[in-house]
Amino acid sequence: MATRTIYFGRFISAPTPDDLLIQTGAVLVSSNDGRGIIEKTDWTVNGPSDALSKFGVEVPVVTAPDNGYFFPGFIDTHIHAPQYPNAGIFGKSTLLDWLTTYTFPLESSFGNTNSPMYADATTPPDPLARARAVYKRVIAQTLAQGTTTASYFATIHVEATNLLADIAFDKGQRAYIGRVCMDRPEMCPDYYRDESTEASIANSKASIDYCRKLDPSGDLLAHIITPRFAPSCLEETLKQLGTLANDEDLRVQTHISENVNEVKLVKELFPDRKSYTDVYDHAGLLTGKTILAHAVHMSKEELETIRERKSKISHCPASNSALGSGFCQVREMLDLGIEVGLGTDVSGGYSPSILDAVRNACIVSRHVGYLKGGDSRYNLGVAEGLWLATVGGAKVVSMEGRLGKFEEGMLWDVQEIVLGDVDAHGEGQDNGVDVFGWENWEDRVAKWVWNGDDRSVSRVWVGGRLVHQRV
Numbered sequence: 001m002a003t004r005t006i007y008f009g010r011f012i013s014a015p016t017p018d019d020l021l022i023q024t025g026a027v028l029v030s031s032n033d034g035r036g037i038i039e040k041t042d043w044t045v046n047g048p049s050d051a052l053s054k055f056g057v058e059v060p061v062v063t064a065p066d067n068g069y070f071f072p073g074f075i076d077t078h079i080h081a082p083q084y085p086n087a088g089i090f091g092k093s094t095l096l097d098w099l100t101t102y103t104f105p106l107e108s109s110f111g112n113t114n115s116p117m118y119a120d121a122t123t124p125p126d127p128l129a130r131a132r133a134v135y136k137r138v139i140a141q142t143l144a145q146g147t148t149t150a151s152y153f154a155t156i157h158v159e160a161t162n163l164l165a166d167i168a169f170d171k172g173q174r175a176y177i178g179r180v181c182m183d184r185p186e187m188c189p190d191y192y193r194d195e196s197t198e199a200s201i202a203n204s205k206a207s208i209d210y211c212r213k214l215d216p217s218g219d220l221l222a223h224i225i226t227p228r229f230a231p232s233c234l235e236e237t238l239k240q241l242g243t244l245a246n247d248e249d250l251r252v253q254t255h256i257s258e259n260v261n262e263v264k265l266v267k268e269l270f271p272d273r274k275s276y277t278d279v280y281d282h283a284g285l286l287t288g289k290t291i292l293a294h295a296v297h298m299s300k301e302e303l304e305t306i307r308e309r310k311s312k313i314s315h316c317p318a319s320n321s322a323l324g325s326g327f328c329q330v331r332e333m334l335d336l337g338i339e340v341g342l343g344t345d346v347s348g349g350y351s352p353s354i355l356d357a358v359r360n361a362c363i364v365s366r367h368v369g370y371l372k373g374g375d376s377r378y379n380l381g382v383a384e385g386l387w388l389a390t391v392g393g394a395k396v397v398s399m400e401g402r403l404g405k406f407e408e409g410m411l412w413d414v415q416e417i418v419l420g421d422v423d424a425h426g427e428g429q430d431n432g433v434d435v436f437g438w439e440n441w442e443d444r445v446a447k448w449v450w451n452g453d454d455r456s457v458s459r460v461w462v463g464g465r466l467v468h469q470r471v
């Protein structure tokens with residue numbers, strides 16, 4: 001059934017890296033089969049009744065308050081749903097010991113009763129109950145942070161991965177769901193790995209079928225082929241996953257060149273390949289729908305290959321800092337024409353917020369500039385950070401032209417931001433962003449980026465469906 005709604009108020013977006021676009025007016029959203037699309041925009045509208053008469057319709061009007069605005073929903077191009085309970089737990093570790101100390105034990109507990117996490121259990125473990133609790137929470141929390149689309153790594157377990165798909169679909173977040181493939185015996189713990197190449201492929205196919213049954217259109221929910229990273233997979237498995245992704249026209253996600261010891265390991269494990277990038281290229285895994293997380297330690301030649309293949313980069317600045325992985329050369333990538341979006345990389349990253357990723361991307365870029373002789377060309381500004389979080393993310397998840405802007409034909413995946421007002425007596429709401437009233441809207445958005453959190457996100461829609469409302 002078709003329904004229509006008008007949204008009236010201030011609309012702020014970052015359609016280009018250089019400037020925010022700040023508009024007031026109204027948009028008419030038509031929803032058909034749960035797909036809410038902007039049918040018309042009118043930036044001359046000056047009130048709800050003006051909107052009704054200019055669009056010539058009699059439909060409900062949703063109004064953003066004076067101290068708020070509609071903003072495109074954030075796109076998290078790289079997040080590990082099962083790692084959410086570990087957000088903030090990483091001690092002094094770096095990637096490879098972090099994986100064995102914190103990550104594999106937790107992930108394994110979503111399907112293996114012999115997980116080290118259950119060693120001291122006093123009652124029989126219930127892996128699916130654990131998965132349900134964690135997955136419900138991570139989807140609720142990311143929606144509350146304004147993330148309308150997320151590309152998720154799950155675990156190796158088909159049942160728990162399908163449960164993540166169920167919960168994302170039910171709560172209405174746009175989600176790409178990856179069953180993690182890892183089967184290289186010497187690199188994966190006995191308690192947490194796919195049995196063989198055949199098992200890895202068969203289990204991924206089971207999850208592909210499950211996602212297709214939930215959403216045959218693949219618009220709201222789709223499987224994404226997910227080799228964990230080169231060291232954890234047999235070469236034959238990488239190859240068969242590449243074939244599967246190409247045959248089924250599916251997205252691919254993995255990690256690349258995050259940490260110097262990992263890069264060394266890949267050289268040892270794949271002596272016939274020219275580089276880390278070449279391992280994936282040789283397996284047919286570098287497509288126009290491939291998301292490569294981190295890409296911190298890349299040669300010029302590797303970046304050139306990625307550009308040629310039109311593969312995308314997920315920049316995960318909070319994780320790169322937390323695990324001491326290094327600096328991603330975002331400016332160089334953008335200058336080369338490589339498409340870049342932002343990822344939280346929970347729980348390498350400590351926060352499920354893409355607004356926090358915007359902040360971290362801005363901060364880290366200053367360190368990069370400093371290391372290059374204090375050149376401000378490397379600095380990412382507020383508009384550019386927000387552009388990476390929306391338009392950049394849309395490109396990275398192969399949704400360019402459908403997400404990230406307020407234009408006719410785009411999906412209504414939107415967050416309503418409401419800032420705090422401080423009155424003449426210095427009283428205000430407890431909302432994180434104090435607006436005194438004299439700031440222009442560009443400055444208010446900057447204050448949101450640097451000080452905002454989920455308290456500023458009052459409502460969130462995905463495909464026109466209201467999926468979160470702050471109480």
Ligand code: GUN
Nearest residue numbers: 080103228229255345348
């Ligand atoms: N490399 C392989 N697995 C992972 C993971 O779970 N997180 C991060 N950040 N890097 C990885």
Ligand code: ZN
Nearest residue numbers: 255293345348
């Ligand atoms: Zn990751």
